[in-house]
Amino acid sequence: MFKKIIIWCTGMLITVVSMPILALCFDIQGDWDSFFWFVLSLLLGLIYVTIRFKRLKRQPHYQKDPHISPQMLKHYQDANMSDDEIDFFRQTMQQAETQIKILANNMQALPKLRAIDLNHDTTKVSQLLFRAIVKEPKRLHNAGDFLYRHLPSINELTSKYIEINHHEVKTADTYLVLDKSAAAIDALSQQIQQDYADFVAEDVADLDTEIAVARHQITPDSKEED
Known part of the structure; x- marks a missing residue:
């Protein structure tokens, strides 16, 4: 001013x-x-x-985070985000990044968790969804379930699973709790897959449309050659 x-x-x-x-x-x-x-x-x-x-x-006016790169600042401004929106988005995604790092460590801590991660690509899908959100920051609200419910929940479950699994003495109830926890972690992993599929569904639909248009453009030429 x-x-x-x-x-x-x-x-x-x-x-x-x-x-x-x-x-x-x-x-x-x-x-x-x-x-x-x-x-x-x-x-x-x-x-x-x-x-x-x-x-x-x-000229960029955002001054709340001096560590933001000019490229990312331009990316946010090109998306017509205000300074407050940029600040909120960056804080949210920094928390998500920390959560995903915790998830990656937890999923490699025990054979059972590694198996779930392998079956559902839990860590990889979470990282892909993180990048997709950064690519389209104005759609942050579309990833609310992943960011505020599913990601924190799976971290809490995997952390407790690791803690209980390390108990030196295990009873029948302990194994029952571990089995239930593993089933819940498996279900959340599938839900995170669905979160990613839902978020990129519009991109997939656009790609299908482009493919259909391309085929339509190619078909007349093919008929003329015949």
Whole structure:
């Protein structure tokens, strides 16, 4: 805001200072040359202000996180995100990134969890969904179930599963709890797969449409050759 005020004042100063000088010349000499310079000075002042405002508008204004890269800042601004939206999105995704790292470690901690991860690509799918959200930040709300329910839940379950599995003495009830926990982790892994499928469904539909259009364009040519 301060920069805008300076730019505006500078432009107006150019115009105001030049106007009386050239107007005086015009009154004294009474020729069209002076009038031309008067109008030109006014236009130059307005052009200066316009150009400076346009350049200032293109400059990034987000200052809440100095560590954000210019590329990512441009990506968010191209998506028409406000500073508050950028800040909220980045905080949310930083938490999600931490959660996914915890998930990756937990899923490799025990053979049973590694088997579930292998069967459902739980860690890989979570990472892919994370990247898909970053690619389309304005659709953050579409990934709410994954970010706020499924990812935290599977981390809590896998952490407890690891803790209980490390008990030196296990009873029948312990094994029953472990079996139920493993089944819940398996179900959540499938749900995370569905979260990813739902999020990229629009992209898949667009690809199907492009393929259909391409086939339609190819078919007439093939018939003509026949």
